[in-house]
Amino acid sequence: MRISERLNRIPPYLFAEIDRKKAEAIKKGVDVISLGIGDPDLPTPDYIIESLYRGAKNPENHRYPSYEGSLRFREAVAHWYKKRYDVDLDPETEIMALIGSKEGIAHVFFAFVDPGDYTLIPDPAYPVYKTATIFAGGTPVAMPLKAENNFLPDLEGIPQDVVQKAKLMFLNYPNNPTAATADLEFFSRAVEFARKHELIICHDSAYMEITFDGYKAPSLMQVPGGKEVGIEFGSLSKPFNMTGWRIGYAVGSKEIISKLAVIKTNIDSGQFNAIQEAAVTALEGPDSHIHEMNRIYKERRDVAIRHLKELGIQVRPSNATFYIWAPVPEGYTSTEFAATLLEKAGVIVSPGNAYGDEGEGYFRIALTVDKQRITEAFERIKEKVEF
Numbered sequence: 001m002r003i004s005e006r007l008n009r010i011p012p013y014l015f016a017e018i019d020r021k022k023a024e025a026i027k028k029g030v031d032v033i034s035l036g037i038g039d040p041d042l043p044t045p046d047y048i049i050e051s052l053y054r055g056a057k058n059p060e061n062h063r064y065p066s067y068e069g070s071l072r073f074r075e076a077v078a079h080w081y082k083k084r085y086d087v088d089l090d091p092e093t094e095i096m097a098l099i100g101s102k103e104g105i106a107h108v109f110f111a112f113v114d115p116g117d118y119t120l121i122p123d124p125a126y127p128v129y130k131t132a133t134i135f136a137g138g139t140p141v142a143m144p145l146k147a148e149n150n151f152l153p154d155l156e157g158i159p160q161d162v163v164q165k166a167k168l169m170f171l172n173y174p175n176n177p178t179a180a181t182a183d184l185e186f187f188s189r190a191v192e193f194a195r196k197h198e199l200i201i202c203h204d205s206a207y208m209e210i211t212f213d214g215y216k217a218p219s220l221m222q223v224p225g226g227k228e229v230g231i232e233f234g235s236l237s238k239p240f241n242m243t244g245w246r247i248g249y250a251v252g253s254k255e256i257i258s259k260l261a262v263i264k265t266n267i268d269s270g271q272f273n274a275i276q277e278a279a280v281t282a283l284e285g286p287d288s289h290i291h292e293m294n295r296i297y298k299e300r301r302d303v304a305i306r307h308l309k310e311l312g313i314q315v316r317p318s319n320a321t322f323y324i325w326a327p328v329p330e331g332y333t334s335t336e337f338a339a340t341l342l343e344k345a346g347v348i349v350s351p352g353n354a355y356g357d358e359g360e361g362y363f364r365i366a367l368t369v370d371k372q373r374i375t376e377a378f379e380r381i382k383e384k385v386e387f
């Protein structure tokens with residue numbers, strides 16, 4: 001079997017070693033605690049599930065959905081943006097439903113990237129931006145996210161020849177994996193940069209609602225011009241604990257959305273209408289669920305940071321996402337540290353280099369287990385791992 005060149009160009013899967021060790025440990029009967037995966041452990045709220053039941057029973061929903069998403073769903077997203085960010089979006093042209101935001105994030109590259117084109121991709125980052133660039137035949141160019149720049153890309157530092165060949169820039173704030181946030185001033189600078197260099201901005205806003213300490217994450221759509229040069233990918237996955245449901249959306253420039261739509265209409269046929277109806281229920285539901293969920297993440301964050309401090313690992317507490325991005329102790333690479341925690345303590349964390357070269361020297365903790373388990377993980381680490 002000869003696989004395609006594009007598949008050959010995909011970088012190696014850096015969790016393979018961890019996966020192998022995890023399977024080994026479980027086989028030996030170790031009670032593995034995973035702080036590895038960014039998948040919420042809390043359940044989808046009941047009223048959303050009830051809505052799916054109702055929708056599933058309606059025969060009208062059993063037929064093909066519309067490609068761009070139901071108007072009801074797109075209107076609910078428009079109301080959400082109005083209510084939370086005071087942004088006006090036209091549900092007919094500036095909003096599109098996605099089968100989870102990952103689907104749209106992967107497909108947008110096919111609409112804009114040709115062989116020879118560059119894309120500007122944060123490093124470290126969610127791996128899809130890079131692999132989708134490669135699938136489209138383009139060349140991903142890393143924008144390093146460094147602690148000294150608060151994990152924001154240095155736009156002015158991108159070489160001129162790279163900028164000239166770049167079609168598209170991806171941003172993601174609140175950020176996975178660094179937990180960093182960006183303010184409106186940064187988005188304004190990004191929009192100005194995109195205008196000057198005729199780039200598209202794609203903003204992945206998966207963690208926009210996961211915030212604490214009074215912080216509210218801004219939207220790219222709030223800055224003048226954001227809606228002209230960019231689109232924002234949103235998701236029900238993290239705010240409503242709906243990762244398994246596969247529903248998200250793209251909002252912003254109607255030109256960009258319409259091009260993404262051409263790709264999508266040739267690949268998928270939309271998301272089940274009953275799931276879209278449940279998503280409407282989620283978006284129009286009370287805020288109390290999000291507040292309670294964020295309270296839980298904040299409590300877990302504080303527990304984890306306290307233990308990290310006791311281990312001599314200093315991190316700046318972030319006021320968004322359910323991740324902690326921490327430097328590995330001296331003498332370890334990211335891979336070695338993650339492997340050591342798993343072997344000695346049965347605790348899984350993500351090695352930072354799995355998110356890009358700039359992630360070397362870091363590890364990521366996902367706060368997706370309860371605080372007793374987090375405490376237990378750290379107690380084991382303190383007892384079993386030397387550093």
Ligand SMILES: *Cc1c(COP(=O)(O)O)cnc(C)c1O
Nearest residue numbers: 100101102126176206235237248
């Ligand atoms: C979880 C996550 C997503 C994907 O969410 P879905 O809507 O479930 O596909 C997108 N981007 C980042 C950075 C994520 O962490």
